[in-house]
Amino acid sequence: MIVTDIKPVQEVLDALGGYRKVFVVGCGSCATASRTGGEEECTAWLQELERSGKEPAGFFVPEETCHVFLLKSMIRQSEAAASADAFLVLACGAGIQAVSAATDKPVVAGLNSMFLGTTYRAGEFLKYCSLCGSCVLSSTAGICPVTRCPKGLLNGPCGGMVNGMCEVDNTVACVWVDIYERLKSRDQQKSMTRINKPKSAGNARHRKVEPQRIARKAHP
Numbered sequence: 001m002i003v004t005d006i007k008p009v010q011e012v013l014d015a016l017g018g019y020r021k022v023f024v025v026g027c028g029s030c031a032t033a034s035r036t037g038g039e040e041e042c043t044a045w046l047q048e049l050e051r052s053g054k055e056p057a058g059f060f061v062p063e064e065t066c067h068v069f070l071l072k073s074m075i076r077q078s079e080a081a082a083s084a085d086a087f088l089v090l091a092c093g094a095g096i097q098a099v100s101a102a103t104d105k106p107v108v109a110g111l112n113s114m115f116l117g118t119t120y121r122a123g124e125f126l127k128y129c130s131l132c133g134s135c136v137l138s139s140t141a142g143i144c145p146v147t148r149c150p151k152g153l154l155n156g157p158c159g160g161m162v163n164g165m166c167e168v169d170n171t172v173a174c175v176w177v178d179i180y181e182r183l184k185s186r187d188q189q190k191s192m193t194r195i196n197k198p199k200s201a202g203n204a205r206h207r208k209v210e211p212q213r214i215a216r217k218a219h220p
Protein backbone atom coordinates (compact mmCIF):
# COMPACT_ATOMS: atom_id res chain seq x y z
CA MET A 1 0.00 0.00 0.00
CA ILE A 2 1.01 3.61 -0.48
CA VAL A 3 1.73 5.13 2.92
CA THR A 4 0.66 8.76 3.25
CA ASP A 5 1.12 11.49 5.80
CA ILE A 6 -1.21 14.40 6.63
CA LYS A 7 -0.06 17.79 5.38
CA PRO A 8 0.02 20.68 7.87
CA VAL A 9 -3.43 22.31 8.04
CA GLN A 10 -2.09 25.77 7.22
CA GLU A 11 -0.31 24.51 4.10
CA VAL A 12 -3.58 23.04 2.83
CA LEU A 13 -5.57 26.17 3.70
CA ASP A 14 -2.99 28.31 1.88
CA ALA A 15 -3.33 26.08 -1.16
CA LEU A 16 -7.13 26.35 -1.01
CA GLY A 17 -6.68 30.13 -1.10
CA GLY A 18 -9.85 31.88 -2.28
CA TYR A 19 -11.87 28.76 -3.08
CA ARG A 20 -14.91 29.01 -0.88
CA LYS A 21 -16.92 25.83 -1.33
CA VAL A 22 -14.72 22.77 -0.89
CA PHE A 23 -15.58 19.10 -1.44
CA VAL A 24 -13.37 16.52 0.28
CA VAL A 25 -12.41 13.24 -1.42
CA GLY A 26 -10.90 10.52 0.78
CA CYS A 27 -9.64 7.07 -0.19
CA GLY A 28 -11.16 3.83 1.05
CA SER A 29 -8.01 1.86 0.42
CA CYS A 30 -4.46 2.93 1.34
CA ALA A 31 -5.30 6.31 2.92
CA THR A 32 -7.96 4.72 5.12
CA ALA A 33 -5.42 2.12 6.27
CA SER A 34 -2.87 4.92 6.82
CA ARG A 35 -5.50 6.75 8.87
CA THR A 36 -5.01 9.81 6.70
CA GLY A 37 -7.97 9.74 4.30
CA GLY A 38 -10.82 7.67 5.72
CA GLU A 39 -14.26 8.87 6.79
CA GLU A 40 -12.92 10.10 10.12
CA GLU A 41 -10.25 12.28 8.51
CA CYS A 42 -12.67 13.60 5.87
CA THR A 43 -15.12 14.60 8.60
CA ALA A 44 -12.34 16.29 10.57
CA TRP A 45 -11.43 18.27 7.44
CA LEU A 46 -15.04 19.39 6.94
CA GLN A 47 -14.96 20.81 10.48
CA GLU A 48 -11.61 22.47 9.81
CA LEU A 49 -12.97 24.06 6.63
CA GLU A 50 -15.92 25.43 8.56
CA ARG A 51 -13.63 26.86 11.26
CA SER A 52 -11.61 28.56 8.54
CA GLY A 53 -14.64 30.36 7.13
CA LYS A 54 -15.07 28.10 4.11
CA GLU A 55 -18.15 26.20 3.06
CA PRO A 56 -17.73 22.44 3.37
CA ALA A 57 -19.64 20.98 0.40
CA GLY A 58 -19.47 17.38 1.61
CA PHE A 59 -17.27 14.36 1.10
CA PHE A 60 -17.08 10.87 -0.28
CA VAL A 61 -14.60 8.06 0.16
CA PRO A 62 -14.22 6.04 -3.07
CA GLU A 63 -13.18 2.44 -2.67
CA GLU A 64 -10.00 3.31 -4.61
CA THR A 65 -9.26 6.93 -5.37
CA CYS A 66 -6.59 6.04 -7.95
CA HIS A 67 -9.32 5.08 -10.46
CA VAL A 68 -10.28 7.81 -12.92
CA PHE A 69 -13.44 6.18 -14.34
CA LEU A 70 -14.79 5.43 -10.87
CA LEU A 71 -14.17 9.02 -9.81
CA LYS A 72 -15.77 10.48 -12.91
CA SER A 73 -18.91 8.50 -12.21
CA MET A 74 -18.97 9.43 -8.50
CA ILE A 75 -18.42 13.12 -9.23
CA ARG A 76 -21.12 13.07 -11.92
CA GLN A 77 -23.62 11.57 -9.48
CA SER A 78 -22.86 13.93 -6.60
CA GLU A 79 -24.66 17.28 -6.60
CA ALA A 80 -22.51 18.40 -3.69
CA ALA A 81 -19.31 17.64 -5.62
CA ALA A 82 -20.66 19.37 -8.71
CA SER A 83 -21.41 22.52 -6.70
CA ALA A 84 -17.92 22.81 -5.18
CA ASP A 85 -15.32 25.40 -6.20
CA ALA A 86 -12.46 22.98 -5.48
CA PHE A 87 -11.64 19.47 -4.30
CA LEU A 88 -9.46 18.68 -1.31
CA VAL A 89 -8.08 15.17 -1.84
CA LEU A 90 -6.92 12.94 1.01
CA ALA A 91 -5.17 10.29 -1.07
CA CYS A 92 -1.73 9.48 -2.47
CA GLY A 93 -0.30 11.34 -5.47
CA ALA A 94 -1.90 8.83 -7.85
CA GLY A 95 -5.28 9.43 -6.23
CA ILE A 96 -4.90 13.21 -6.28
CA GLN A 97 -4.02 13.09 -9.99
CA ALA A 98 -6.94 10.74 -10.65
CA VAL A 99 -9.32 13.34 -9.20
CA SER A 100 -7.57 16.00 -11.24
CA ALA A 101 -8.09 13.89 -14.39
CA ALA A 102 -11.75 13.28 -13.52
CA THR A 103 -12.76 16.92 -13.10
CA ASP A 104 -12.00 20.35 -14.51
CA LYS A 105 -12.15 21.88 -11.03
CA PRO A 106 -9.06 22.79 -9.02
CA VAL A 107 -7.62 20.02 -6.86
CA VAL A 108 -5.65 20.52 -3.65
CA ALA A 109 -3.46 17.85 -2.03
CA GLY A 110 -4.23 17.06 1.59
CA LEU A 111 -1.58 14.37 2.01
CA ASN A 112 2.07 13.69 1.30
CA SER A 113 2.87 10.34 -0.33
CA MET A 114 5.67 8.71 1.62
CA PHE A 115 6.45 5.20 0.37
CA LEU A 116 5.17 1.82 -0.75
CA GLY A 117 4.77 0.02 2.53
CA THR A 118 3.99 -3.31 4.04
CA THR A 119 1.60 -3.22 6.98
CA TYR A 120 3.32 -4.54 10.10
CA ARG A 121 0.29 -4.02 12.28
CA ALA A 122 -2.51 -1.43 12.26
CA GLY A 123 -0.94 2.01 11.78
CA GLU A 124 2.65 0.71 11.45
CA PHE A 125 4.27 0.28 8.06
CA LEU A 126 7.53 -1.10 6.75
CA LYS A 127 9.21 0.52 3.76
CA TYR A 128 9.88 -2.58 1.70
CA CYS A 129 9.60 -1.86 -2.03
CA SER A 130 10.60 0.96 -4.41
CA LEU A 131 8.63 -0.30 -7.44
CA CYS A 132 11.85 -0.67 -9.41
CA GLY A 133 10.52 -2.97 -12.12
CA SER A 134 12.86 -5.97 -12.35
CA CYS A 135 12.32 -7.56 -8.97
CA VAL A 136 15.29 -9.43 -7.46
CA LEU A 137 13.51 -10.88 -4.43
CA SER A 138 13.69 -14.47 -5.75
CA SER A 139 17.46 -14.44 -5.42
CA THR A 140 17.76 -12.31 -2.29
CA ALA A 141 15.82 -14.51 0.11
CA GLY A 142 12.76 -12.28 -0.12
CA ILE A 143 14.60 -9.24 1.29
CA CYS A 144 14.84 -6.18 -0.96
CA PRO A 145 18.31 -4.60 -1.11
CA VAL A 146 17.17 -1.84 -3.46
CA THR A 147 14.88 -0.41 -0.80
CA ARG A 148 16.45 -1.56 2.45
CA CYS A 149 20.13 -0.83 1.77
CA PRO A 150 20.59 2.95 2.13
CA LYS A 151 22.76 2.86 -1.01
CA GLY A 152 20.24 0.73 -2.90
CA LEU A 153 23.00 -1.72 -3.80
CA LEU A 154 21.91 -4.49 -6.15
CA ASN A 155 25.09 -6.36 -5.23
CA GLY A 156 26.51 -6.12 -1.76
CA PRO A 157 27.61 -5.64 0.87
CA CYS A 158 29.59 -2.48 0.27
CA GLY A 159 33.07 -2.01 1.68
CA GLY A 160 31.76 -0.08 4.67
CA MET A 161 29.91 -2.88 6.44
CA VAL A 162 31.41 -3.42 9.93
CA ASN A 163 30.73 -6.55 11.98
CA GLY A 164 27.49 -7.09 10.17
CA MET A 165 26.26 -3.54 10.80
CA CYS A 166 25.46 -0.89 8.17
CA GLU A 167 28.00 1.90 7.74
CA VAL A 168 25.27 4.45 7.07
CA ASP A 169 23.38 3.61 10.27
CA ASN A 170 25.41 1.42 12.61
CA THR A 171 22.37 0.67 14.77
CA VAL A 172 20.89 -1.58 12.09
CA ALA A 173 22.20 -4.72 10.46
CA CYS A 174 23.53 -4.51 6.90
CA VAL A 175 20.68 -5.79 4.74
CA TRP A 176 23.15 -7.84 2.71
CA VAL A 177 24.17 -9.66 5.88
CA ASP A 178 20.49 -10.40 6.53
CA ILE A 179 20.19 -11.70 2.98
CA TYR A 180 23.28 -13.88 3.39
CA GLU A 181 22.15 -15.29 6.74
CA ARG A 182 18.75 -16.20 5.42
CA LEU A 183 20.16 -17.77 2.26
CA LYS A 184 22.67 -19.69 4.38
CA SER A 185 19.92 -21.06 6.62
CA ARG A 186 18.45 -22.60 3.44
CA ASP A 187 21.82 -23.67 2.10
CA GLN A 188 21.34 -21.28 -0.81
CA GLN A 189 24.27 -18.95 -0.13
CA LYS A 190 25.56 -19.61 -3.64
CA SER A 191 22.93 -17.11 -4.78
CA MET A 192 25.27 -14.45 -3.38
CA THR A 193 27.75 -15.18 -6.18
CA ARG A 194 25.18 -14.18 -8.77
CA ILE A 195 25.74 -10.67 -10.08
CA ASN A 196 22.52 -8.70 -10.36
CA LYS A 197 22.67 -6.72 -13.57
CA PRO A 198 21.55 -3.11 -13.91
CA LYS A 199 17.79 -2.84 -14.12
CA SER A 200 15.94 -2.91 -17.40
CA ALA A 201 12.50 -1.46 -17.96
CA GLY A 202 10.97 -4.98 -17.90
CA ASN A 203 7.82 -6.04 -19.69
CA ALA A 204 4.80 -4.02 -18.69
CA ARG A 205 1.83 -6.36 -18.38
CA HIS A 206 -0.58 -3.57 -17.69
CA ARG A 207 -1.54 -1.02 -20.26
CA LYS A 208 0.18 2.22 -19.52
CA VAL A 209 -1.62 5.31 -20.78
CA GLU A 210 0.47 8.42 -21.20
CA PRO A 211 -0.68 11.05 -18.67
CA GLN A 212 -0.95 13.66 -21.44
CA ARG A 213 -3.55 11.49 -23.16
CA ILE A 214 -5.63 11.21 -20.01
CA ALA A 215 -5.36 14.93 -19.44
CA ARG A 216 -6.63 15.58 -22.97
CA LYS A 217 -9.53 13.18 -22.41
CA ALA A 218 -10.41 14.76 -19.07
CA HIS A 219 -10.20 18.32 -20.34
CA PRO A 220 -11.34 18.21 -23.96
Ligand code: SF4
Binds near residue numbers: 129131133145146
Ligand atom coordinates in the same frame (compact mmCIF):
# COMPACT_ATOMS: atom_id res chain seq x y z
S1 SF4 B 1 13.69 -5.37 -6.18
FE1 SF4 B 1 12.88 -4.43 -4.33
S2 SF4 B 1 12.25 -2.39 -4.99
FE2 SF4 B 1 12.49 -3.60 -6.82
S3 SF4 B 1 10.43 -4.41 -7.24
FE3 SF4 B 1 11.53 -5.96 -6.02
S4 SF4 B 1 10.98 -5.52 -3.88
FE4 SF4 B 1 10.45 -3.69 -5.09
Ligand code: SF4
Binds near residue numbers: 151152159
Ligand atom coordinates in the same frame (compact mmCIF):
# COMPACT_ATOMS: atom_id res chain seq x y z
S1 SF4 C 1 26.61 -1.61 4.92
FE1 SF4 C 1 25.16 -2.94 3.84
S2 SF4 C 1 23.15 -1.95 4.09
FE2 SF4 C 1 24.73 -0.44 4.66
S3 SF4 C 1 25.11 0.74 2.80
FE3 SF4 C 1 26.61 -0.93 2.81
S4 SF4 C 1 25.66 -2.63 1.68
FE4 SF4 C 1 24.04 -1.15 2.18
